[in-house]
Amino acid sequence: MNHSLPTGWTLKRLGDITERITRKNTINNDNVLTISAEYGFIKQDKFFSKIVASKDLSKYILLYKGDFCYNKSYCRGYPYGVFRKLKNYDVGVATSLYIYFKITEGNSNFFEYLFDVGILNRQLSIISQEGVRNHGLLNVPIEDFFNMIIPFPPLDEQKRIAEVLSLCDDVIENLTKLIEKKELYKKGVMQRVLSGEVRFKGFKDEWKIKKLSEISKSIKTGKLDANAMEENGQYRFYTCAREYYRINEYAFDGEALLISGNGA
Known part of the structure; x- marks a missing residue:
């Protein structure tokens, strides 16, 4: 990590601004979640079209809205795993193979964006044992994970950065909805053109x-x-x-x- 920071920014251990989550599913919650790079926390039966978790969920980790997960598996565009925040569900359970934590100091929305740009990738590449995987996961020691160093701007600046990036997300979401409408229109055109129902001028030969x-x-x-x-x-x-x-x-x-x- 480049230690040349803007004025007012400091460096902190990840463990100093977070608290690890290891609580077990003692309340028998059955909302089984998977952590996906593209969708974040998503119901397992929706992502896999079935439940792949064991019937006994008592050893699964119990999570609440706002909690974070570090998925140690390789994902497209995320060679050192992916960080995701639980936002769409109030409570759920997930496999104990991953690392879970909550932000105890700072703006969690800011750190959600910071994690997503790969701010910790270089350190993860150092602390993970290259080529050694367990269940397809990077071997990341817990102590080393929480000893990683992360930039920490003033709280008001964290909030402002998160607000601006959230506005960008809103713009992207609106553009995505517009694209989806255009794709539906395209599908209609394709059905008519590719079936021969509508033909372009100048083409008369039989298919x-x-x-x-x-x-x-x-x-x-x-x-x-x-x-x-x-x-x-x-x-x-x-x-x-x-x-x-x-x-x-x-x-x-x-x-x-x-x-x-x-x-x-």
């Missing part, structure tokens, strides 16, 4: 019908179903579910057109 085998190199049938998934697998695993799973072995290396076998 041909061919077998898929005539225009493709090979057709193979997958032999695995969603039960083969591994929560922190190294490769993407596509099934008929809306989201892809993870797996530690791959079947195809290259571009491929995937068609669901059950018509989903």
Whole structure:
């Protein structure tokens, strides 16, 4: 970390501004959550289209809104894991494989943004044992994790930074909604153009019908179903579910057109 800081900023141990969370699920909460880089905390049955947690949830970690998680698994764009804040649920439970904590000093919204830009990546690369993984997770010692150093601006500046970045998020959200509307329009156009219902001027030749085998190199049938998934697998695993799973072995290396076998 660059120790050349703006005036008024200081450096603090992560452990000095946070409190580790290890509380077990003694209240029998059944809101099982998964921590995703893209979606943050999300219901496990929504992310995987099923519950992959064990039936006994008593050893899971009990979390409340505002708590943080450090997911030690590699995620696309996050080579040293990802930090996420519980925002969409008041309470939930998650696997004890990850590191959980809450902010005890400072603006939690500010630190949510700070973690997301990879401010701790360099230190994580040093304290994690390179190439050594447990359940697909980086081996990050707890003591070293909370000994990492993090910049700490004045509280009013933390709040202001978080407010500005939140406004940026609002703009992005509105643009995303606009894009979604345009994508729906595009789908309608595609259905009409690709079915031949509407044709461009100057094209009058009849369309041909061919077998898929005539225009493709090979057709193979997958032999695995969603039960083969591994929560922190190294490769993407596509099934008929809306989201892809993870797996530690791959079947195809290259571009491929995937068609669901059950018509989903």
